[in-house]
Amino acid sequence: MKLTLRVWRQPHAEAPGAMATYEVDGISPNMSFLEMLDTLNEELVLDGDEPVAFDHDCREGICGACSLVINGDAHGPEPTTTCQLHMRSFQDGQTIDVEPWRAAAFPVVKDLVVDRSAFDRIIQSGGYISAPTGTAPDAHATPVPKPDADFAFEHAECIGCGACVAACPNGSAMLFTSAKVNHLNVLPQGAPERETRVLDMVAAMDEEGFGGCTLAGECATACPKGIPLPSIAAMNKEWLRATRKVRR
Amino acid sequence: MTRTLWDSTVGKKVIMAVSGLVMLLYLVVHMIGNLKIFFGAGEFNHYAHWLRTMGEPFLHHEWALWLVRIGLVAAVVLHGVSAYHLSRRDIRARPSGYVHRKPRAAYATRTMRWGGIILALFIVWHILDLTTGTVHPGGFQSGRPYQNVIDTFSTWYGNTVYIVAVLALGLHVQHGFWSAAQTLGVGNATRDRILKTTANALALVLTAGFVAVPVAVMTGVVS
Incomplete structure (x- = not known):
């Protein structure tokens, strides 16, 4: 060719x-x-x-x-x-x-290389779980219902490449952030930080200068891992729930 | 909580969603009211008069109407200011575009900002035309809305401005209603189809309902 x-x-x-x-x-x-x-x-x-x-x-x-x-x-x-x-x-x-x-x-x-460390800082603000260290727990120690496990896995597929931001007409990181929030918030391991996670990660996302979501849907079309557009609605739901529960 | 809402991009969208739904509810009622024009001057004028007396004797004359007006102004201002803040942020977040351009997103999605500006300008003209009568063609008669509507829609520019604005409204509602559902966290994969269908139906019914009046005046069905 x-x-x-x-x-x-x-x-x-x-x-x-x-x-x-x-x-x-x-x-x-x-x-x-x-x-x-x-x-x-x-x-x-x-x-x-x-x-x-x-x-x-x-x-x-x-x-x-x-x-x-x-x-x-x-x-x-x-x-x-x-x-x-x-x-x-x-x-x-x-x-x-x-x-x-x-x-x-x-x-x-340089050339085609961009600095994506803004994503790292969003993760640092809440994209983790606090768990006591030690030997790995038994796989069945914490039961997770199958639909929740599937939901978490679908969002865990996000590789953080940033295609969602690149495709979005507003340069918004909502699909990335929602994938990370939904992945952990649905699981019992993520429950202790459920509210602070979504509030802090959305705040960190805004702080980095990403745009807002206008539901154009370009992100989900571009996503190589098929993170679905309704992820954003699911994160919005978590965010609203957290603002009601947490007084800041 | 108010600060959290106002300071966050997600929160500002929530404000836009709620204020948008308030305006949408008003528009449905407004459209149904407009359609009374097909039952003649008597019924239409009587309905317009009732809008001023509703709530009496508990409320004073026109109090209920003014409460609605205050609520609507609050909704328009919150919606507009939030949209302005978010749009500025969005434009800053994508300073340079791509050399290789592709048509992006649906037409209704792409026209939300301009559509909103058109609607805001239309609302100003619409109030000056049919509420205060300031820019009304011919003699504006307070208390005789039937005749006023016919006067407006007997001019070419009255029809043009109104129909363009209503078409913009249809597009705005089509994306706006579905988008509001996502923002409020109501949307999910299983509900997506019903939400999209509802958005399309609302857009279509509102457009048809509002356009029916100028078309009826133009064709002489209402005179």
Whole structure:
């Protein structure tokens, strides 16, 4: 496959960026999108140019490190992560636009790499449970009803990649935060911090400068892990419950 | 708790949802009242008069009407101010757009902000036209709303402004009602379909009900 790539190049956070055009040839349809970028970078290095910086780690679709807005879609045209997106999803001779996540809370570090530590700070504000340490408890020590376990698992699938923020017209982190809140709030292990968790995580989310939710639904469409849009309503319900219960 | 609501993006949406539902309830009542125009001047004017006497003798003349007006102004102000704050925040949160643009979200969702501004301007004109009579075409007659409505809808601009605003209202309600349900935590996967159907039905009924009056005047059904 021969492709024309238009890639966002930005030397560092303060420098202005622009789209740069590259031609790549000899791309196999079985390559992943990141392998295609590796091919481009090999050529750039051989030509003595600066390679394109992009985030990646496991390349198995489970770590949440890869990003990229490809032709206007977060993680590209398939419902998966960029690392699991293959070149067979594109046509020979196609022009592909590759851009970083765009949000005030995700500033560009270099080229296609953005700083997603705002998500870490949201997690630090309440995305954990306080449990006494020691040996691992027996699996059946704390019974969890099957529907609750399923609900928790569905939300635990969130890998924190930030595609929801990138896709949202308001740069909102509601789907990410709701996935984390719902995952723990439905379980007995998460019950002691149920109210403070949702209040603190929503406050931390606002503090980071993410936008508000207008229920556009772009986040759930972009999510590679299929976190559903009603997650947001479920978190709103938890938030309202907590504001009634906790006097601050 | 008031501070928590006002300071949080989730809380401000709750304020928008509740104030929006208050206005929506009013609009349903308003639309039903409007449709009385099809039963003739007598019934329509009598209904308009009753709006001023309702609650009597417990309440003084027009007190009930003024209570409703105060409630509505509060709802409009809370809704508008919250929307302004949230919109500013949303625009700041996404300072640079994507080079590769794609049409995003449904039309009703994308037009919420402009639709809201159109509706706010319409409300001002609507009150000046049919409540105070300040910008009413021809002689405004207090206590004779039937004739006033016919006067307004006998002008091309009266019809145009009204119909455009009602169409904007339909779109606003279609996304707004469903969105309010999500904000208030009522929405979930199983209820999604019924909520969307209710939103569509409300939008359709309100649009049709409100548009029926200018159309009836234009076609001479009401004269």
